[in-house]
Amino acid sequence: MQDQIDVAAELISKSRHLIALTGSGISAESGIPTFRGKDGLWNKYRPEELATFDAFIRNPRIVWEWYSWRINLILNAKPNPAHITLAELEHMGILKRLVTQNVDDLHERAGSKKIIKLHGDILVTRCISCDYKSRLKAPPNEIPPKCPKCGNLLRPGVVWFGESLPSHAISEALKESKNADVMLVIGTSGVVYPAGYLPIAVKENKGSIIEVNTEETMITRYVDVFLQGKAGEILPQILKTLQNL
Numbered sequence: 617m618q619d620q621i622d623v624a625a626e627l628i629s630k631s632r633h634l635i636a637l638t639g640s641g642i643s644a645e646s647g648i649p650t651f652r653g654k655d656g657l658w659n660k661y662r663p664e665e666l667a668t669f670d671a672f673i674r675n676p677r678i679v680w681e682w683y684s685w686r687i688n689l690i691l692n693a694k695p696n697p698a699h700i701t702l703a704e705l706e707h708m709g710i711l712k713r714l715v716t717q718n719v720d721d722l723h724e725r726a727g728s729k730k731i732i733k734l735h736g737d738i739l740v741t742r743c744i745s746c747d748y749k750s751r752l753k754a755p756p757n758e759i760p761p762k763c764p765k766c767g768n769l770l771r772p773g774v775v776w777f778g779e780s781l782p783s784h785a786i787s788e789a790l791k792e793s794k795n796a797d798v799m800l801v802i803g804t805s806g807v808v809y810p811a812g813y814l815p816i817a818v819k820e821n822k823g824s825i826i827e828v829n830t831e832e833t834m835i836t837r838y839v840d841v842f843l844q845g846k847a848g849e850i851l852p853q854i855l856k857t858l859q860n861l
Contacts, residue, residue: 617843621850624826624841625857628710631798635713636702637814641803641829643718645848646693648686668777676760676769683772684755687738691754695726698802698828698847701855703727710858713792717804717811719774732789734781734811740773749773786810793817801827802847806834815839 628634640648665671665678672679695703703726705711714731716723719738723731741756742749743763748770761770775781793799793814806812815825815835825839828847836842843850 617845618853620841620843621853621857624843625854625861627798627824627826627841628705628800628854629858629861631710633712633792633796634705634710634798634800635715635792635796635818636705636711636800636802637804637811638702638714638716638718638723638802639804639811640718641805642696642698642847643693643720643722644803645696645698645846646722648689648693648720648722667774669771669779672769672771672776676771680756680760680772683738684759687752687755690720690722690738693720693722695722696848698851699723699726699728701851702800702802704855706730711800712796715789715792715811715814717808732785732792734775734785734789736772736774736782738772738774741770742773744769744771781810789814790817794821796821797823799823799825801825801829801835801839802851803829804833804835 666682699722702711702714702723706714706728712730714723714728715734716731717734719735721739739752740749741752741761743766745768746763746766748763748765762768763770794817796818799815799818801815804811812834815838818825819838826841826843827835827839828843828850830844830846
């Protein structure tokens with residue numbers, strides 16, 4: 617493993633434009649359940665009953681009860697060493713941009729600032745009728761919450777199944793991927809598109825990919841370095857090696 621970490625650190629040290637793509641695996645190490653995997657939320661709930669607009673309109677209370685549970689989990693979780701290492705790499709001027717599929721705020725709390733959120737933000741609420749938006753500091757007191765401006769339903773500010781990703785987020789992520797010469801891919805399965813295409817875009821533009829995951833994924837076949845294990849253990853080792861180069 618140390619040989620692979622050395623190779624990864626060398627690639628990063630020589631990079632001109634390093635970016636990172638993170639998925640639910642990085643936050644799972646902070647105690648936030650993933651949608652996939654043996655402990656995934658999809659084993660407990662049918663996502664189409666909870667994470668679509670139609671489901672929300674049919675039963676906004678049960679959808680908001682689920683999201684309130686998730687919000688409470690997130691607010692009580694703490695950034696782990698993987699989140700903190702990415703923030704440190706940004707602070708050092710090495711990591712230029714962080715693209716995440718996660719809807720939590722652990723990257724922000726770790727200190728990352730240059731973040732592109734592909735799937736929205738669970739702590740944001742927005743009205744289904746007007747332009748009202750707000751940011752939650754706790755799960756809503758009223759379930760389902762209502763818009764103070766027009767009285768209609770507020771929804772979580774996340775991308776649901778069947779919805780398009782925010783156009784500015786995906787266009788910015790594609791731009792960064794096409795400009796990157798090295799990409800760190802951390803804790804994502806690679807099966808959700810268009811996020812799953814971003815590493816391929818890096819390869820198409822002659823860039824290198826370093827993948828950190830507990831198991832092989834759809835992305836692994838394209839990577840230059842595959843580091844199997846927990847990101848919270850591996851990323852600090854990469855940083856330490858990098859600092860010693």
